[in-house]
Amino acid sequence: MKALDSDKSWQLFLKTVDKITSVENRFSKNLEKKGKEMLKKCWGLPIAIIDVARQKAKQRLSGMAWEEIFDSIDLSESLKLLEPMYFELEEVLKPHFLLLSLFKENAIMRDEKLEQIWAANGLVFDGGITDLADRSIIEVFGQGFYMTKTKCHLNPLLHMLSIRKAEEEMGLEVLRSNGNSRPSQNARHRVIHCGREKFNYFTNQDSEQLLSLIFLGGGGYLDNASSSYWESFERLKILDIEDFGLKTLSDSIGTLIELSYMGLRNNHLQEIPRSFGGLKKLEALDIAHNFMVEVPDVLWEMDSLRHLHMSNVIFRKALKVDALQNLDSLTYVSIYDLHMSNVNKLQKLGIEEVDENSDLDTLFATLAKTSYFPVVLVRGFRYRSMPCLDEIGGIRYLKTLKLDGRIGRLPSADTLPHFIRSIILVNTCLDEDPMPILEKLRSLAHLKLRNAYTGREMVTQGDGFFCLEVLCIKDLWNLRKIQVDDEAMYRVEEIEISNCPKLDTIPEGIRKMSKLQKFKMVTTKHIATKIRKSGLTSNIFEVDIYP
Numbered sequence: 001m002k003a004l005d006s007d008k009s010w011q012l013f014l015k016t017v018d019k020i021t022s023v024e025n026r027f028s029k030n031l032e033k034k035g036k037e038m039l040k041k042c043w044g045l046p047i048a049i050i051d052v053a054r055q056k057a058k059q060r061l062s063g064m065a066w067e068e069i070f071d072s073i074d075l076s077e078s079l080k081l082l083e084p085m086y087f088e089l090e091e092v093l094k095p096h097f098l099l100l101s102l103f104k105e106n107a108i109m110r111d112e113k114l115e116q117i118w119a120a121n122g123l124v125f126d127g128g129i130t131d132l133a134d135r136s137i138i139e140v141f142g143q144g145f146y147m148t149k150t151k152c153h154l155n156p157l158l159h160m161l162s163i164r165k166a167e168e169e170m171g172l173e174v175l176r177s178n179g180n181s182r183p184s185q186n187a188r189h190r191v192i193h194c195g196r197e198k199f200n201y202f203t204n205q206d207s208e209q210l211l212s213l214i215f216l217g218g219g220g221y222l223d224n225a226s227s228s229y230w231e232s233f234e235r236l237k238i239l240d241i242e243d244f245g246l247k248t249l250s251d252s253i254g255t256l257i258e259l260s261y262m263g264l265r266n267n268h269l270q271e272i273p274r275s276f277g278g279l280k281k282l283e284a285l286d287i288a289h290n291f292m293v294e295v296p297d298v299l300w301e302m303d304s305l306r307h308l309h310m311s312n313v314i315f316r317k318a319l320k321v322d323a324l325q326n327l328d329s330l331t332y333v334s335i336y337d338l339h340m341s342n343v344n345k346l347q348k349l350g351i352e353e354v355d356e357n358s359d360l361d362t363l364f365a366t367l368a369k370t371s372y373f374p375v376v377l378v379r380g381f382r383y384r385s386m387p388c389l390d391e392i393g394g395i396r397y398l399k400t401l402k403l404d405g406r407i408g409r410l411p412s413a414d415t416l417p418h419f420i421r422s423i424i425l426v427n428t429c430l431d432e433d434p435m436p437i438l439e440k441l442r443s444l445a446h447l448k449l450r451n452a453y454t455g456r457e458m459v460t461q462g463d464g465f466f467c468l469e470v471l472c473i474k475d476l477w478n479l480r481k482i483q484v485d486d487e488a489m490y491r492v493e494e495i496e497i498s499n500c501p502k503l504d505t506i507p508e509g510i511r512k513m514s515k516l517q518k519f520k521m522v523t524t525k526h527i528a529t530k531i532r533k534s535g536l537t538s539n540i541f542e543v544d545i546y547p
Helices: 006-021 029-042 046-061 076-087 094-102 111-120 125-134 156-169 251-255 274-278 360-367 390-394 508-512 525-534
Strands: 108-110 138-142 150-154 172-176 189-194 212-217 238-240 261-263 284-286 293-295 307-309 313-315 329-334 348-354 375-380 400-404 422-426 446-450 457-460 470-474 481-484 494-498 518-522 542-546
Touching: 006 029, 006 046, 029 046, 046 076, 076 156, 094 111, 094 125, 094 156, 094 189, 108 111, 111 125, 111 150, 111 238, 111 261, 111 284, 111 307, 125 138, 150 156, 156 172, 251 274, 313 329, 329 375, 348 360, 360 390, 481 508, 525 542
Parallel strands: 172 189, 189 212, 212 238, 238 261, 261 284, 284 307, 293 313, 307 329, 329 348, 348 375, 375 400, 400 422, 422 446, 446 470, 457 481, 470 494, 494 518, 518 542
Antiparallel strands: 108 150, 138 150
16 A cells, blocks of 8 residues: 555556556657646555556547546546455544544644544544554654654545545535535534635534534634634534634633644634633643744643643743643743643653753753653754753653754763663754764664754764664755764664755665665755665665655
8 A cells, every 4th residue: 555656656557557458558758747647646556546547448448549538537436445444444443544534635644633633532542553554554754653753644545535434434524615515413523624715604503513623724714703603512522723824712712611622733823812721621732833822821720631732932920830730741831931840740841942041950850850751852042052951861761852952062971861762953053973972872763863963974983873773864964974883773774864965975884784674865866866876775675865
């Protein structure tokens, strides 16, 4: 089920057509371009490409010209061919697949959002995502298991199937502003695609059974909604209005007392209503990427809140994390708006606006009081430098550390937590090569560097990076050479190098990495050609060098 690129899709199409028509079909460049454009709607799925090829071969045998054949495509039979995949899923796994219909087509889904929407429906994330990934239904990529974020992608054809099955089995309703569809009184999950056109209905009768309400797109739909509109969703558990351009929220949203998940990310909100304090069952609130949104002192009233996602918010009073007894993850909050003394429950903390005057030592000492604190994210304030993190070693069982912002130097390897599994350095702009320090971390499995180092050379010596499995290097604009000793990085399975325009070679030691299965590089056309001709990647199972 792994998706094929454009060239491989075309080759599979040709092979199938030639076999059925019993001739070797040849196409002009213009026809080939038109055929590839048609096949894009198969989204690289081999089963769909073969089905379409069979349809087109039959049309050709009936006397139709290729120019006419390539004008349209019918995927209805392809969807039927995909249905056995759904029926073969265990009953416990089918709801996980059906709820993928609530996301945008071809969306890159954040694992945290997927987990929280599944949780709002009583579904477990770890088992669901693993099983769907093992079946190649969902593609999981990003920063690895121990990183702060993993992203997921569902092939658009499988997304179409999830919508079809969700309509049949869980009462999904999809409405569009450019169509004539009307809301149903029996719908339990509703996705509304909004555009510039405005809907003409705001009735209570079609909302009483809804458990999920998802708004996609934008426009003026919600601008015309009266306060009574929100009062009709008595059973609603999921409300998602992400990337919508929303400017204001009605106080009456606070009457949705059954809400478990509320997504308001990436809008233009200026203020969160005080009525949110009445959302006693809300477990996940995402108001990140609403620039300078004002948050009243009501969050502590949300007894069930477990996940709070923010950025660039304004608090009138410091956030009392201690009062949020069930909070598991908090990202991002200004270090100056944070008040905490007891962190026994918190598992993930993201702080921002950190500069050289910030008291990180006291914060780390507080976090060190808990026996297990796996994830810490530190984001600097604009172009100011962050203080060194020499006291972070007190968080003994820290698993993931992300630094986003300038820092003068890294702590020594002895100072960093010994059990750390993942490190992400973004925009740190280090003057000194970070590898001599990081290579000594014997538990480090995943390392990502993005605009992290301004030097020309990175060197890994001896048996450095003893446990490293994934290495990602991006946006190192001055980097010219990577040197890796023969015994170093021998457990590495994946390497990705992107946007390092002066790096025109890869280390010879890559030949010694017997476990390396995946190599990806995005660079200039000249360097890409040079790397291919070097033969250094010839023994790697999956190689993607672009262009």
